[in-house]
Amino acid sequence: MDLFVIGGGINGAGMARDAAGRGLSVVLCEKDDLAEGTSSRSGKLVHGGLRYLEYYEFRLVREALIEREVLMNSAPHIIWPLRFVLPHSPEDRPAWLVRLGLFLYDHLGGRKRLPGTRTLDLRRSPEGAAIQDQYKRGFEYSDCWVDDARLVVLNALDAAEHGATVLTRSPCTGAWREDNYWRVETTDRLTGEKSAYRARMLVNTAGPWVTDIITRVAHARSTRNVRLVKGSHIIVPKFWEGANAYLVQNHDKRVIFINPYEGDKALIGTTDIPWEGRAEDVVAEEAEIEYLIAAVNRYFKEQLQRGDVLETFSGVRALFDDGQGNPSAVTRDYVFDLDETGDAPLLNVFGGKITTFRELAERGLKQIRHYFPNMRDAWTDSAPLPGGDLxxxxxxxxxxxxxxxxxxxxxxxxxxxxxxxxxxxxxxxxxxxxxxxxxxxxxxxxxxxxxxxxxxxxxxxxxxxxxxxxxxxxxxxxxxxxxxxxxxxxxxxxxxx
Missing domain, CATH: 1.10.8.870 (Alpha-glycerophosphate oxidase, cap domain)
Structure with a gap:
């Protein structure tokens, strides 16, 4: 085969889909279920990342905003517009800075389909009815909701329909370079069945486990690394009228999303905490739950209690380690590391975010095109995902x-x-x-x-x-x-x- 992809999150599924659609033979393996790790534990948004502007990530925001439009067209059943209300707190960022950031957000990515920003008088607008009286001014802007786990599954499904083999609960237990190829072994965790494959190239999209795959499984090395950051969310009954979401600024300069979820519920998050344990062990801790509740209660008339929390979930984001001290400032951009030892290439993917997965796959395949001269041209920018051909x-x-x-x-x-x-x-x-x-x-x-x-x-x-x-x-x-x-x-x- 041509590509063996390790990791069934959004980057691995997107890479498998793009490659299979270009005529390459592909196997994708995932040690658990598709999207069981980070890719099902996100804030469920396709967005440019408004707060990344504060860290001068203009290129990343622009590319994400462009991708937002592409993904809306490719999967309108699982991705749809969402209006965010941002109550302004003079204690945090000044109004002019927020408005400038929203102006850039409206114009950086060539917005076509979504309505632009508007200023709100929270005392008169229906969106302000749930907000405490001291917050008189607000802003409203657009981004998109996504069912993150289904986005992964639909990419895997499209990959399979283009000829790829998808293996779930089948960790890669070993990979060795042999005669300009990779010999790869997997073990099905439910049946115990072992399988062997021979691949021209190995692609490592294992997210939080990317360095483990490099060293323990592929017996290779890389000078790059990831930084693990834990993000936790809570789910509570929905406590406001209307279909809009909210974005609130906290005292520590972080922003918290408060989104309508599953009809009658609200999804609130996220935290940003350095994580040094096993990614499999991550859970939302009480201090994080209290932090999120306090952020909501600072702005809303209805005060949440601990007993209102129906469910919690937590995920580990594998961010490319760019040396930043503040977890919130660590780049959400992605980096490729191509190891061409022995003419059996290994492409490692560090970082990334859900919104840019399609572009990541397209750029990754561009990096390795010289190994597959018969690979067809890029195609995913105008192709619907399964079920999205409305x-x-x-x-x-x-x-x-x-x-x-x-x-x-x-x-x-x-x-x-x-x-x-x-x-x-x-x-x-x-x-x-x-x-x-x-x-x-x-x-x-x-x-x-x-x-x-x-x-x-x-x-x-x-x-x-x-x-x-x-x-x-x-x-x-x-x-x-x-x-x-x-x-x-x-x-x-x-x-x-």
Missing amino acids: PDADYEAFMQSLKSDYPWMPVELRQHYGRLYGTRAAAIIRDAHSLDGLGEHFGGTLYAAEARYLIDKEWARTPEDVLWRRTKHGLHLSEAQRDVFADWFRKGHYQAA
């Missing part, structure tokens, strides 16, 4: 067509299928003419037909893969309902249909 990228028109095609379907279920699967929803519904046709109902909007689709088509191999990464059903089911579904899954009842 006519004119018009999600509302698509939802109207779903209503016409399936008038028996409750609106909540229609919205669920539309948002997660887009035009692929038909592959779940198939010939069903009623809810009974979707099979066993586990609660909420989870029916057996969807679980079977995720198992058959999207590499769901455990109940958690379905409940927490392919979907967010886990947030909407009781513990007893989750147990019933897990029992159904583990007993293989999905094979009976």
Whole structure:
């Protein structure tokens, strides 16, 4: 084969998709589930990174803003516009500086589809109704929401549909250079089955484990390194009216996102804390939870309590170590390290962010093009992701067509299928003419037909893969309902249909 890609997060899935679509033979392996690490534990945003302007990351912000438009077109079912309200606190950044940053944010990336910034009188605007009275002025600007885990899965799915092999829960247990090739071994953690591959090039997109792959697995070296930074989020019941999100400035100059989530909930984050332990062990600590609650309570009339926290999650960002002391100032840019020892190249990827994954893959393949002279040209900038081929990228028109095609379907279920699967929803519904046709109902909007689709088509191999990464059903089911579904899954009842 041509490429063996280690790491099934957003960068690895994006690299596998781009390469497979250019005609290269590709295998992607992931030690856990797709997106189980950092890529499912983000703030769920496709954004330029407004706060990066403060660290003079103008090129990174510009490129991310350009990519924001590209990704909106490629996956309008899982990426959609979101308006952010930023209450101004005179104690932190001056208003003129905030307005200047928002002006640059509006114009750096050639914004076409999203509305621009506006100034708000929080005492009169509906967006200010939830904000404490001392905050009189605010700003509103645009960015985008993304279902981060589904973005990873859809890239892997597109890679597979272009011929790539995708292996989940199959860590790379060893890689050795032999005769200008790599001999690579994997072990399936669920079955114990070992597999061997021969690849022209190894691509290391292992995120927090990138240096471990270099030294322990590939027996190589690199002068570059990553810096691990922990980011934690909390989920609470939604406590304001309207579809907008909020961005608040904290006393320590960090900004906190407060986003509508899963209809009736709010996602709040993130923290930025240096992390020196194992990435697998990361959890949201009480001090972080209290920090996020305090940041919200500084601005909002409704005061959150610890008991309001429904769920927490934490992830480790593997940032390229540029020597900055402040974790918030460490660059979110990415760096390639190409090791061409023995004419068996190893491409290591350091850093990166969800918004720039497609461009990262495109630039990475440009770096190694001389090894694959027959590789086709770049293609992903105008190609929809699976389910994203909506006519004119018009999600509302698509939802109207779903209503016409399936008038028996409750609106909540229609919205669920539309948002997660887009035009692929038909592959779940198939010939069903009623809810009974979707099979066993586990609660909420989870029916057996969807679980079977995720198992058959999207590499769901455990109940958690379905409940927490392919979907967010886990947030909407009781513990007893989750147990019933897990029992159904583990007993293989999905094979009976």
